[in-house]
Amino acid sequence: MTTTTVFWCEDSLYGILTGVYEAWDSRLGHDRVRLKTDEQDSLELFCDYRQVKTDASKAEKVLGTIRERLGEEAFEAVCYAAACEDSGRADAIYRMVVLGLHMKNGQQVVNCLQNPCVSLVMRLRTKAWHEAHRYMGFVRFEELENGVLYAQIEPVCAVLPLLAPHFAERFRQEHWVIHDKKRGLMAVHPRGTLWVLADAGDLNPACLERRSGREREFQELWKSFCKAIAIEERRNPRCQQGLLPLRFRDCMTEFQETV
Amino acid sequence: MQVRVPENLSLMEKLNILSDAAKYDVACTSSGTERGNSGKGVGNCIEPGICHSFSADGRCISLLKILFTNECIYNCRYCLNRVSNDVPRAAFTPQEVCDLVMGFYRRNYIEGLFLSSGILKSPSYTMELLFQTLYKLRHECGFGGYIHVKAIPGADPRLIEMTGYLADRMSINLELPTAEGLKRLAPSKSRTRILTPMRQVQNRMAENRNELALYQNAPRFVPAGQSTQMIIGATPESDYQIVSVAEALYQKFALKRVFYSAFVRVNEDSLLPALPGGPPLLREHRLYQADWLLRYYGFRAEELLSEEKPNFNVLLDPKCDWALCHLEQFPVEINRADYQTLLRVPGIGVRSARRIVKARRLGSLDFPDLKRMGVVLKRALYFITCRGRTMYPIRIEEDYITRNLLSVKERLPLGLGEQMTYRQLSLFDDFNFSVSSESSGRTACGLSAQ
Numbered sequence: 001m002t003t004t005t006v007f008w009c010e011d012s013l014y015g016i017l018t019g020v021y022e023a024w025d026s027r028l029g030h031d032r033v034r035l036k037t038d039e040q041d042s043l044e045l046f047c048d049y050r051q052v053k054t055d056a057s058k059a060e061k062v063l064g065t066i067r068e069r070l071g072e073e074a075f076e077a078v079c080y081a082a083a084c085e086d087s088g089r090a091d092a093i094y095r096m097v098v099l100g101l102h103m104k105n106g107q108q109v110v111n112c113l114q115n116p117c118v119s120l121v122m123r124l125r126t127k128a129w130h131e132a133h134r135y136m137g138f139v140r141f142e143e144l145e146n147g148v149l150y151a152q153i154e155p156v157c158a159v160l161p162l163l164a165p166h167f168a169e170r171f172r173q174e175h176w177v178i179h180d181k182k183r184g185l186m187a188v189h190p191r192g193t194l195w196v197l198a199d200a201g202d203l204n205p206a207c208l209e210r211r212s213g214r215e216r217e218f219q220e221l222w223k224s225f226c227k228a229i230a231i232e233e234r235r236n237p238r239c240q241q242g243l244l245p246l247r248f249r250d251c252m253t254e255f256q257e258t259v
Numbered sequence: 260m261q262v263r264v265p266e267n268l269s270l271m272e273k274l275n276i277l278s279d280a281a282k283y284d285v286a287c288t289s290s291g292t293e294r295g296n297s298g299k300g301v302g303n304c305i306e307p308g309i310c311h312s313f314s315a316d317g318r319c320i321s322l323l324k325i326l327f328t329n330e331c332i333y334n335c336r337y338c339l340n341r342v343s344n345d346v347p348r349a350a351f352t353p354q355e356v357c358d359l360v361m362g363f364y365r366r367n368y369i370e371g372l373f374l375s376s377g378i379l380k381s382p383s384y385t386m387e388l389l390f391q392t393l394y395k396l397r398h399e400c401g402f403g404g405y406i407h408v409k410a411i412p413g414a415d416p417r418l419i420e421m422t423g424y425l426a427d428r429m430s431i432n433l434e435l436p437t438a439e440g441l442k443r444l445a446p447s448k449s450r451t452r453i454l455t456p457m458r459q460v461q462n463r464m465a466e467n468r469n470e471l472a473l474y475q476n477a478p479r480f481v482p483a484g485q486s487t488q489m490i491i492g493a494t495p496e497s498d499y500q501i502v503s504v505a506e507a508l509y510q511k512f513a514l515k516r517v518f519y520s521a522f523v524r525v526n527e528d529s530l531l532p533a534l535p536g537g538p539p540l541l542r543e544h545r546l547y548q549a550d551w552l553l554r555y556y557g558f559r560a561e562e563l564l565s566e567e568k569p570n571f572n573v574l575l576d577p578k579c580d581w582a583l584c585h586l587e588q589f590p591v592e593i594n595r596a597d598y599q600t601l602l603r604v605p606g607i608g609v610r611s612a613r614r615i616v617k618a619r620r621l622g623s624l625d626f627p628d629l630k631r632m633g634v635v636l637k638r639a640l641y642f643i644t645c646r647g648r649t650m651y652p653i654r655i656e657e658d659y660i661t662r663n664l665l666s667v668k669e670r671l672p673l674g675l676g677e678q679m680t681y682r683q684l685s686l687f688d689d690f691n692f693s694v695s696s697e698s699s700g701r702t703a704c705g706l707s708a709q
Contacts, residue, residue, distance in 0.1 A: 037515055111617035114624060119631045137311040137321075141366045147692055149365065167367075170303050172296050174365065218362045219273055228279040229324060230314035233523050239317025243310070253368070 009090055011037045012158075013082040016090045017059035019052045020097055026050075030098050052250055064098070070100040071107035080132075081124035083158045091149055094119040098184050132159040135228075139178060140253045142219075145210040149176040154249050160187050161197060168195045179203065195224040211256035220254050228252040263332055264350045274359065276349040279416050280329040281375055282487070283525075285518040287403040289321045289370035291483035292427045300401025302371075303425065304483075308405075309370050320374035322407060323363055327351055327388055331377030335434070335445035337493050339525045340377050354394040355370045356401050362402055365590075371405030371427070378411065386414035386422065395424040405483070410460065412452045418458055420463060420480075428483040428515070433455050444530060454512075460485050462582060484515030491546060492539040493531060497567030499568035501559070502549050505559040509553060519546045522673070545571040552577055555609050556602045559619035577607045579664055582642055583657055589642040590649060593601055594623050605664075606639030626650050638664060664702065 005028055009019030016037065023033045043049065067075040074096070081089055095117035100109035113119045124257070133154075141149035149171065161179045164187035165177060172192065179186045179200050186203065189195040249255035268276075290308030310319040328350035329340040339346060348409040356374070363369045372391065379385050389408055396402045407424040410419045423429055431453055435441045438450040443606060467480035487508065491501065521538035524531055549571065552558040556578070563577050564570070572580045582589065582605050591600055593615060601612040613634045618624060625645050628635055641660045644645040653659075 030609060075273045108621060111614075112621045113614055113618045113620050119628075122463050123631070133307075133309070136305075136369075137309040137370075139367050141322060143366070151367070169296050170443060171301060171365070172298065175524045175540075214362070218366060220358065221271060222366070222368050224271060224275055225278050225323070226312060226320065228275050229282050229320060230318075231282055231523060232316075234316040234521075234540065236317040236320075238313060238400075240313045240315055243317065243319070244313040252312070253366075 002032060003046050004032055005050060006034045006036050006044075007050050007052050008036050009052045010054045012054070013079060014056055014059040014170050015052070015054045015125075016082050016093055016170045017062040017078075018054050019090055020094050021058040021062050022050070022052050023094055024098075025235060030095075033094075035094045036092045037085075038087045048082070065101075066097060069106040070097070070109050073110045074100060076106070077110060077121055077125040080128040080162065081121045083128040084124040084160060085157065086120075086124055087128055088120060090125045094126075096121050101203040104199075104229055128157045128159060128162065131155055132162040134248070135159055135163050138164070138248050139167070141252060142253075143177065143212040144207065146207070147175060149214070150179070150208060151177070152181050154182045154247070154251065156182065158183060158186055163187070164189070164195045164197075177203075204254045223254050223258065263348045265329065265348070268349050270355060271361070273351055273355070274325070276347050277326045277329055277351065278324065280346075280377075281324045281326045281373070282518065283339070283523065284324060284375055285318075285520045286407065286430060286486055286488055286516065287319055287321045287324055287373060288516070289407075290485065291515060292405070294403060294482075297401065297403050300403050301361070302403035304371075304403070304405050311367070311369055316468075321370045322405065323360055323371070325351070325356070325371040325375075327356070327361075327374060327376035327385070327392065329377045330379050331379070333378055333445070333447045336443055336460040336526060336528045336530055337490060341526070346527065353388070353395045356392050357396050357402075360396060360404075361400050364402070366374040368586065369404075371407070371563050373407045376405075376411070377408040382411040382413035383415045383418060386411045390418055390422045390425070395420060397425050404485045407483075408457050412448065414456070416456070416459055419459060422563075423460060423463060423481045424478050426481060428479045428486060429460055430486040430488065433487045433489045433504075433517075435494050435502045435705075436489050436496045440496065457485065457487070457512055457514075464513070474641060480632060485512070485630070486514055486516040486518060486657045488518035488520055490522050490545055491519045492534065495532075496550075497564075498542070498546065498571050499569040501546060502553070502560045502564060505546075505550060506553055517550060519543050519550070540575065542571070545573075545577060549577045550643065552581075557599055558603075574665055575661070576605075578603070579638065583661060583664075586655055586657060586660075589655060590644045591642060592647065593620050593629065593643050593645050600637070604639055604642045606635035606637070616689070656682055 005026065007019045007023045009015040016035065019035045023035060026033065045151070060129070063075070069128055094140055096109060099115060099118065100113065101108040108128050109118060110122065113122065116193060127221040135153055135155060139151045139153060141151045144150055160178060163178065165176065166252055175191050176189045177186055184200045186198050187195050188198050275539065276495065286454055288308055289304070292304045292307065294304040295308045311319050312320040315322055325336045329346070330348050330350060331340045331342055334341045334343050356372070359373050366373070376385050379388070393406060393408060396406070407428040408422055410422070410429050410431045412431060420592055433453060434445055434448060440532060441448055441450055444615045463480050464485070467477070470477040470618060471479065489501070508514045509518055509630045521540050521543040523538045524534055550564065558581070563581055571577055575583070582603070591604055598612055598616050601607055601615060602609065615624065615629070617630065618628070618632070623646060629639070629645070636650065640652055641655070641663065682689065
């Protein structure tokens with residue numbers, strides 16, 4: 001009886017890619033290995049478990065190979081898919097890479113939607129892209145007393161690294177911070193330089209309480225604009241909720257009660 | 260005439276009045292242009308556009324949609340801001356608009372500005388105010404975000420041209436689909452006066468494309484293209500007329516978009532239709548569906564509608580409706596049909612058609628694959644085969660397919676296998692007797708007599 005070896009990776013892009021490296025490198029055969037990211041609550045019988053230690057240099061190698069052999073689109077798809085929370089994604093990424101590297105033209109792998117693994121990666125890519133795109137609009141900055149723009153988000157996918165480049169381009173001359181409350185991470189962008197990902201534990205809560213002088217005024221102006229722009233005769237809360245689900249509204253200015 | 264704009268309104272009051280007055284304008288889109296940050300100012304544009312919020316009517320809020328002033332010298336019957344209405348009037352100053360835009364944009368509330376205006380004093384005077392505002396915003400505030408501005412018909416062409424270099428999109432409202440309607444409801448506007456600036460913007464854009472081909476850094480004129488909007492349901496035009504007008508605008512004026520706005524009765528006026536059922540939202544929806552078919556699916560207006568069939572089917576979308584009338588072209592084999600043919604299948608959109616065309620080069624496709632690719636099988640299954648087979652045993656027959664398409668929930672087609680001859684009796688079926696045109700009451704009697 002053959003046993004399957006399960007490679008257990010950390011739940012992050014680099015974790016998964018290190019897993020891909022290790023699984024390939026183990027030379028056990030592609031159908032005898034599996035990748036897993038989720039918690040170890042129920043172990044399977046007849047399986048070997050191997051803990052994968054995340055190694056940035058191995059992950060970079062895999063990433064470089066994907067970019068070179070499978071093309072820019074596959075590279076982007078893998079990065080976006082890794083940002084989703086889906087238990088099957090690590091294994092699907094592995095299978096997609098294996099398939100792509102065995103194809104005559106690796107760039108075609110993203111079109112091979114008959115394959116369930118490629119299909120899953122591409123669907124996850126769309127999901128994460130969609131979430132990131134929504135947040136490009138739904139992020140609400142507040143101006144703090146020291147001139148820093150501060151926003152909070154609670155995304156279902158880890159979209160912060162996908163979101164930050166957009167705001168870095170848009171607000172190049174601003175200090176801004178986007179705080180992912182769910183994951184305890186933040187993207188910090190000091191004026192005119194590159195953005196960095198940091199641990200949100202470093203935030204000073206007292207500093208966040210002090211808003212700038214005109215902040216309140218602009219919030220009120222925005223709320224009244226949102227109210228005035230709706231046409232009463234066309235009222236359609238269901239449509240609104242479909243396009244802007246309730247989970248986003250906690251962090252959005254226009255849906256907060258005036259105190 | 261006297262100007263009725265009070266001097267001492269606060270910014271909040273002005274914003275309330277002037278956004279309320281702008282809410283009937285459609286086209287809150289921010290797509291169609293890609294521009295990086297200038298490095299000095301604030302803002303950029305991205306090609307697909309971004310929605311920043313959704314209002315209680317489910318429409319997207321992407322731009323700060325305001326009128327510069329709701330003071331107006333015209334008396335268009337459908338408009339809330341017509342000169343004879345007693346509504347609170349207000350006007351921004353260019354500086355106030357800039358403050359609002361910059362304050363909102365920095366907080367990521369908006370993608371840019373949508374600036375329209377009532378006619379203050381004269382078209383040229385108003386256009387100049389709009390120009391000043393845009394100039395200030397672009398050059399003094401360094402604003403690099405999206406700007407959609409209305410060109411005012413009748414304004415000096417030079418002003419329109421200068422404004423076009425500052426904006427991303429320009430639009431001139433067609434107001435009503437036909438010249439007769441316009442004459443009836445907006446006597447101070449005329450079709451030629453609306454179409455002249457539209458042609459001007461079109462020509463200038465074409466010239467600008469040539470300039471840009473030569474000099475990459477030449478100033479860009481209306482890079483996101485030109486659009487227009489018209490009111491649906493205020494005048495008695497048929498859908499066929501409206502779709503034909505839209506098609507002509509796309510072909511002859513190279514418009515990027517035509518927007519349709521369901522008529523909302525805001526004024527009491529004998530020339531306006533009463534709409535007891537509210538604004539014609541379903542009709543608007545069908546027109547947008549048809550608009551997409553014109554722009555992305557290669558349909559022509561006369562394929563969708565005709566003089567004999569001037570209005571859209573209420574129950575079915577235009578594409579299903581078309582397919583049901585052209586069953587001789589179906590079923591289509593997914594693994595062989597060309598892209599244009601795939602696009603015409605109900606349930607297959609631009610994206611899924613592209614995916615199919617790319618994926619089938621690498622191996623043949625079956626129904627589960629199609630489902631994963633995003634094809635809406637509950638609509639498509641009547642019109643397609645995979646490897647020569649349909650998904651279920653179905654009949655390519657108009658009323659059979661219609662009945663199944665009309666069922667809201669996804670379900671297997673009625674009468675599978677053995678029960679193929681079974682057919683559910685409904686009030687609208689007429690297989691043993693023909694519905695005479697006399698009365699529907701007789702039909703019901705006929706049914707109960709059976």
